[in-house]
Amino acid sequence: MENKSEKRICQNCKKDFIIEPEDFNFYEKIKVPPPTFCPWCRFIRRMAWRNERALYKRTCDLCQKNIIATYPKDSVFPVYCKECWWSDKWDPTLFGCSYNMNRNFFDQYKEFSKTVPKIAVTQRNSINSDYSNFLGESKNVYLSYSVIANSENIYYSKGIDKSTDIIDCLNVKEEGQNLYENLEGEKNYNCQYLLLSRNCLDSYFLVDCVNCSNCILSYNLRNKKFCIRNQQYTEEKYLRELEKFNLKSRNSREILLKEFVEIKKKAIYRFANIVRSTNSTGNNLLNVKNCLDCFEVYNAENLKYGYRLLDSFKDSMDVTQAIKSELMYEYISGALNDYNVKFSLSALNSVRNADYTDSCVDCNNIFGCISLKKKENAIFNKVYPKEEYIKLKEEIIKQMNKTPYIDKAGRIYKYGEFFPIEISPWAYNETVAQEISPLTEIEAKKNGYEWREQTVKNFEITIPTEKIPDTIDEVSEEILKEVLGCKHKGDCDHQCNTAFRLANYELAFYKKNKIPLPILCPNCRYYERLSQLPALKLWHRKCMKEGCQNEFETSYAPDRPEIVYCERCYQQEVY
Numbered sequence: 001m002e003n004k005s006e007k008r009i010c011q012n013c014k015k016d017f018i019i020e021p022e023d024f025n026f027y028e029k030i031k032v033p034p035p036t037f038c039p040w041c042r043f044i045r046r047m048a049w050r051n052e053r054a055l056y057k058r059t060c061d062l063c064q065k066n067i068i069a070t071y072p073k074d075s076v077f078p079v080y081c082k083e084c085w086w087s088d089k090w091d092p093t094l095f096g097c098s099y100n101m102n103r104n105f106f107d108q109y110k111e112f113s114k115t116v117p118k119i120a121v122t123q124r125n126s127i128n129s130d131y132s133n134f135l136g137e138s139k140n141v142y143l144s145y146s147v148i149a150n151s152e153n154i155y156y157s158k159g160i161d162k163s164t165d166i167i168d169c170l171n172v173k174e175e176g177q178n179l180y181e182n183l184e185g186e187k188n189y190n191c192q193y194l195l196l197s198r199n200c201l202d203s204y205f206l207v208d209c210v211n212c213s214n215c216i217l218s219y220n221l222r223n224k225k226f227c228i229r230n231q232q233y234t235e236e237k238y239l240r241e242l243e244k245f246n247l248k249s250r251n252s253r254e255i256l257l258k259e260f261v262e263i264k265k266k267a268i269y270r271f272a273n274i275v276r277s278t279n280s281t282g283n284n285l286l287n288v289k290n291c292l293d294c295f296e297v298y299n300a301e302n303l304k305y306g307y308r309l310l311d312s313f314k315d316s317m318d319v320t321q322a323i324k325s326e327l328m329y330e331y332i333s334g335a336l337n338d339y340n341v342k343f344s345l346s347a348l349n350s351v352r353n354a355d356y357t358d359s360c361v362d363c364n365n366i367f368g369c370i371s372l373k374k375k376e377n378a379i380f381n382k383v384y385p386k387e388e389y390i391k392l393k394e395e396i397i398k399q400m401n402k403t404p405y406i407d408k409a410g411r412i413y414k415y416g417e418f419f420p421i422e423i424s425p426w427a428y429n430e431t432v433a434q435e436i437s438p439l440t441e442i443e444a445k446k447n448g449y450e451w452r453e454q455t456v457k458n459f460e461i462t463i464p465t466e467k468i469p470d471t472i473d474e475v476s477e478e479i480l481k482e483v484l485g486c487k488h489k490g491d492c493d494h495q496c497n498t499a500f501r502l503a504n505y506e507l508a509f510y511k512k513n514k515i516p517l518p519i520l521c522p523n524c525r526y527y528e529r530l531s532q533l534p535a536l537k538l539w540h541r542k543c544m545k546e547g548c549q550n551e552f553e554t555s556y557a558p559d560r561p562e563i564v565y566c567e568r569c570y571q572q573e574v575y
Contacts (some may be wrong), residue, residue: 010038011411012045023304026317030329032342033416039293039305039318040537046320046332047433048421048449049345052133052145052158053526054430060084061117068130069120071425072452078117085119085371092116092371096382099368099396106405106413109356109368110423112380116370118425119359122334122346134321134334142503143522146308146321155506156522159296159308167509168518170529171284171296180515183532184273184284192247192515193260195532196273204247205260207267208574214238216245217259219267220574248471250516264532269562270570271543271554283534283555295536295555307536330418343418355393356419367393408448427452435527436536438493459499461485465519472510475517480507486521494527534560545569 003024007016017038027034035042051070058073059066060081067081084090095116100108121133129141136148144154149162157169163176172179173186182188186198193205200206201213208220214235215227226238233241246252274285282294289301297306300313308321316328322335329342339352346359354366361373367389368380377389384392400415407413407420421428428434428449429441441451464485469475483499490496500521510517518525534555541558543550543566550566565573 006034008034008036010041011036012041013038023317026304026329030327030340030342032329033414035318035330036412036417042318042330042418043305043307043320043536044433044437045418045421046318046330046345047436048428048431049419049424049426050321050333050432051426051430052432053523054426054452055121055131055133058120060120062089067120070122070133071118071120075425076114077425078115079120080117081120082123085117090117092369092373093375093378093381093383095370096378097380098382099379099392101395101399104403104405105356105368105396105400105415106420106423108380109419112368113358113370113423113425116381118371122348122359124334124336124348136323136334136336140505142505148310148323153505155503155509156525158526161310165509167506168525168529170526170533173286173298178513180509180513181529183529186286190513192513193257195264196269205256205263207264208269216242217256217263219263222575248473248514248516250468250470250519253516265561265563267563268570268573269556269564271541271552271556271564271566281538281553283536293538343416345419365389367396409446422448422450424450426450435530454495457490457498459483459497461499465489468517468519470516472514472516475507475511477507479517480504484517484519486524487519488521488524492524492527494524496524497521534562543569545573 003021005021006019008019010017015038019034055068056072058069061078062080062084069079071079097112123135125137126135127139129135132141132144134146135141138147138151140152141147141154144157146158147154147160151160152164154160155167157166159171160166162174163172165178166172166176167180169179169182171184172182175187176185178190179188180192182191182194184196185194188194188200191200191203195207197206197209199211200209203212204216206215206218211223212221213225215221215224218227218230221227226233226235228241272283274280277285277288280288280291284296285291285294286298288297291297291300291303294303294306296308298310300309302315304317306319309319310323312324315326318330319328320332325335325338327340331341331344333346335347336349338347341347341351341354343355344357348361350362351360352364356368357366358370360366360369363372364376366372366378369378372378372381375383377384377386379392397415405413407422413420428439428444428451430452444451460483462482465487468484480502483501486496486498486500488496490498535557538553538555539557541554544563545565548566548569552566554564556562556564
């Protein structure tokens with residue numbers, strides 16, 4: 001019988017959502033029931049299981065050395081440094097336990113999770129990057145997150161691929177080099193304050209520029225050189241004018257940043273940044289096919305509700321931040337070469353046929369396992385003969401449906417739902433969910449979520465904000481010993497640290513590029529970048545070009561200031 005579209009009510013937000021025929025086909029293919037949460041609530045629920053930026057000092061529970069971890073020292077479960085966790089010094093099966101058919105699955109999972117060692121930070125083949133998380137094949141990464149593919153010298157940034165010498169950037173794809181304050185860029189070199197630009201060189205304060213060099217304070221340029229405020233100059237005159245901007249001065253930059261805000265309002269924005277792609281919706285899609293409601297997806301096909309999926313990812317739904325995998329559903333964080341993994345997180349490499357797992361490696365046929373490596377037919381880290389495993393798994397699924405978990409807010413969890421937020425090892429405000437769908441402490445607790453109070457900062461500031469030198473030429477290496485005051489002084493919603501210090505490489509980078517010292521702490525800088533980007537959801541809107549009646553799905557909310565055009569009008573205007 002052919003499936004039809006079906007309207008359902010989300011049991012979390014109580015709003016209507018549609019399950020399309022192709023969705024039903026996918027659920028039947030992977031043998032799961034249709035979801036009871038809408039796509040947005042499913043996304044937030046997964047994000048509440050991803051802590052990127054909340055890092056803590058503690059000791060490794062195996063080797064006892066001092067480490068940085070995403071879990072605080074008061075966590076109830078053991079935490080191992082990445083070297084110990086990846087080693088053969090311990091056996092995850094020793095923590096295995098039998099399943100109790102008289103108890104709910106999620107209650108048992110929560111209890112089981114309190115016993116199994118977890119990895120301090122999620123890293124794979126990365127060097128000199130202790131103060132960062134979610135890294136792969138990278139080097140010299142500091143306070144940065146989601147950095148992969150042979151990236152090097154990355155500071156205070158997120159979403160960096162195949163790039164080097166990057167500070168204070170967000171979502172830089174492929175061969176970015178020597179960049180400062182670049183957002184949504186690709187193959188830019190020696191640029192500062194670029195938004196939605198690619199293949200640009202030696203440029204400053206640009207919006208949606210392509211193949212441009214030696215340009216400043218401009219927008220929607222294509223194949224241009226020596227432009228100021230969208231006006232063409234000779235090379236000689238451009239260089240003379242550039243000197244007048246006095247980019248070495250922070251005070252001068254503050255004036256230019258105010259002008260840059262106005263430039264962003266003048267620019268024409270394509271309804272979606274979709275390049276070399278077919279039959280796809282969302283934003284920031286490159287070389288994709290049949291990818292619907294997806295964001296930050298490259299070289300992929302046949303996806304729906306995906307975010308930050310890279311390199312031959314295909315035939316999946318509701319997947320967040322993964323690489324080179326297939327037939328994935330309700331999954332988050334770090335998949336690589338995985339197949340048929342559902343309701344799981346951090347399947348770090350070559351996991352197949354897995355349900356409700358966390359941080360497993362090279363496993364096949366596993367259910368409810370944590371930190372398991374190179375095993376088959378396991379439930380709660382206990383290995384079974386294959387026939388016994390298959391039978392027990394079927395019995396557990398039946399039991400999950402017969403005796404569902406009900407969370408503190410009354411939401412019902414049968415087989416087919418991702419882990420409840422309330423059993424996450426992190427508080428809601430420690431996770432990416434707080435960045436995308438912020439809650440107050442009262443709201444979080446009303447929903448049954450944990451909340452962690454921010455540690456009171458008592459930094460002894462040695463250089464207050466107003467005393468930080470205006471130019472980098474006034475700064476010596478003695479500044480590395482100082483504690484600088486953040487301009488926000490904690491009076492913001494950015495998890496302000498109130499103070500910060502400079503790293504050696506960071507200072508060298510500022511000096512090389514004549515960049516004045518920042519006056520905001522890394523957290524405040526991060527949230528200010530984040531505020532410039534559209535949401536990871538879609539709105540149905542009409543083209544803003546006068547007279548055009550075209551409609552589209554866009555991530556630019558109706559209340560944002562950007563001028564958003566349909567594809568036809570954008571191409572006519574820009575090209």
